[in-house]
Amino acid sequence: MATSLCLLYLLLFSTCWLTISMSEMVLLPLTHSLSKTQFTTPHHLLKTTSARSAARFHQRNHRHKQVSLPLSPGSDYTLSFTLGSPSSPTISLYLDTGSDLVWLPCSPFECILCESKPPLSPPLNLSSSATAVPCKSSACSAAHSSLPSSDLCAIARCPLDSIETSDCNSFPCPPFYYAYGDGSLIARLFKDSLTLPNSLSIQNFTFGCAHTALGEPVGVAGFGFGRLSLPAQLSSVSPQLGNRFSYCLVSHSFDSDKVGRPSPLILGRHEEQEKQFGNENVEFVYTDMLSNPKHPYFYSVGFEGISVGKRNIPAPENLKRVDRRGSGGMVVDSGTTFTMLPASLYDSVVTEFDHRVGRVYERASEVEETTGMSPCYYYDKVAKVPVISLHFVGNGSSVVLPRRNYFYEFLDGGDGVRKKRNVGCLMLMNGGDEKELIGGPGATLGNYQQQGFEVVYDLEKRKVGFARRKCSSLWDNLKN
Numbered sequence: 001m002a003t004s005l006c007l008l009y010l011l012l013f014s015t016c017w018l019t020i021s022m023s024e025m026v027l028l029p030l031t032h033s034l035s036k037t038q039f040t041t042p043h044h045l046l047k048t049t050s051a052r053s054a055a056r057f058h059q060r061n062h063r064h065k066q067v068s069l070p071l072s073p074g075s076d077y078t079l080s081f082t083l084g085s086p087s088s089p090t091i092s093l094y095l096d097t098g099s100d101l102v103w104l105p106c107s108p109f110e111c112i113l114c115e116s117k118p119p120l121s122p123p124l125n126l127s128s129s130a131t132a133v134p135c136k137s138s139a140c141s142a143a144h145s146s147l148p149s150s151d152l153c154a155i156a157r158c159p160l161d162s163i164e165t166s167d168c169n170s171f172p173c174p175p176f177y178y179a180y181g182d183g184s185l186i187a188r189l190f191k192d193s194l195t196l197p198n199s200l201s202i203q204n205f206t207f208g209c210a211h212t213a214l215g216e217p218v219g220v221a222g223f224g225f226g227r228l229s230l231p232a233q234l235s236s237v238s239p240q241l242g243n244r245f246s247y248c249l250v251s252h253s254f255d256s257d258k259v260g261r262p263s264p265l266i267l268g269r270h271e272e273q274e275k276q277f278g279n280e281n282v283e284f285v286y287t288d289m290l291s292n293p294k295h296p297y298f299y300s301v302g303f304e305g306i307s308v309g310k311r312n313i314p315a316p317e318n319l320k321r322v323d324r325r326g327s328g329g330m331v332v333d334s335g336t337t338f339t340m341l342p343a344s345l346y347d348s349v350v351t352e353f354d355h356r357v358g359r360v361y362e363r364a365s366e367v368e369e370t371t372g373m374s375p376c377y378y379y380d381k382v383a384k385v386p387v388i389s390l391h392f393v394g395n396g397s398s399v400v401l402p403r404r405n406y407f408y409e410f411l412d413g414g415d416g417v418r419k420k421r422n423v424g425c426l427m428l429m430n431g432g433d434e435k436e437l438i439g440g441p442g443a444t445l446g447n448y449q450q451q452g453f454e455v456v457y458d459l460e461k462r463k464v465g466f467a468r469r470k471c472s473s474l475w476d477n478l479k480n
Helices: 002-013 042-061 138-143 149-155 160-164 230-235 271-275 343-357 365-371 471-479
Strands: 026-032 077-083 091-096 102-112 176-180 183-195 201-214 220-222 244-248 263-267 285-290 303-308 311-314 330-332 339-341 376-379 388-392 398-400 407-412 421-426 428-430 443-445 453-458 463-468
Touching: 026 471, 042 407, 091 102, 138 149, 138 183, 149 160, 201 230, 244 471, 263 471, 303 343, 311 343, 339 343, 343 428, 365 376, 365 421
Parallel strands: 091 220, 102 201, 330 443, 339 428
Antiparallel strands: 026 077, 026 263, 077 091, 077 183, 102 220, 176 183, 183 201, 244 263, 244 453, 285 463, 303 311, 303 388, 339 443, 376 421, 388 398, 407 421, 453 463
């Protein structure tokens, strides 16, 4: 019976679902990629990570510009799986809700400007079961921004008579170019079986095989909207598993010793299951997703403003909605480290924060210059800082951030030049003037601010939810 069902799915969807009941929830481990050997000081780590967050944000608003900046492993999360035989070597890719393609390095592989960042796994050797995606495939059209199949066949150098008779299926999908704010690649599309750590398998999974990349030697598992994303391909055979996923990022403060357990990635858990956590009920705060005609793969939401202590600072009107040009809204992104705000909102938040903190503590200007973060302050024992809350569009859709999610504290000095001093920095970033952000997101909610929350993406009801969690305990609770 199972074989017959699988054959039926092959006929209907060219994909089949194996080894797990479609009614089950799936739990997968996300691994934090921070390596102590990558950074010599906290200043170096923050400078690299803040530069990467800014580059990624601005590239979304200026697609014609290519920013050649390597991804930094300061706060990235990886998902592992195998392609081909389940006994094949494991591949680790960055989880990214801000893009819609699953791609990986394939042998032979050349990466330009990647000297500072080692790969997480060797380049893939395609298995004998891997097949090239034909140029008539809708997946090929999706990779080429939905170009007509006749154009794709011409790019693939199909003979004219084959194009005229629509007989291009035997010709492979031509190479395509894919760009991030911090790297780019040229790849071809292939299909093979994908197996996740719990033996969950998807046959005929479509992925990009890159032999050349700029600034990115690892590869990315795209979880955004889009036909080629991992959730989309999963939902074609199991809507329950593919249409709802969440993750809970274990709090780390850039200290790898604090990440003793994986961060849970959960596929297919319905709302009633999400609320149950041990003996307590957990309440989620939900906000609706906004459609973005220019960037359809983003999870955009409306953003109302930020509270610093008891003072509410309203967001610019463009953050509450997305217009026809794709401008505005806030993108919820697992692949960007720090939250990026438009200049007017950022300046207002910093002014209020500094008004409360700067009158008590000395400003650490040298630290600001070397880290790219601001404002920073020196303090003696425990710094007193105001509570920061985020307000999303929707009745009561407010999220109170834990202190560690917006105020990073570390030891400065002790290098023989300056004495050791405690320092803390506000972990929000200036995204630039609103005029510079036309045609793209107005703000981004980064993964540093998402730590310690379960963030749920309900693709069917088109909403995003947040709930405070002890993510390491959630992993133990669900695994047992």
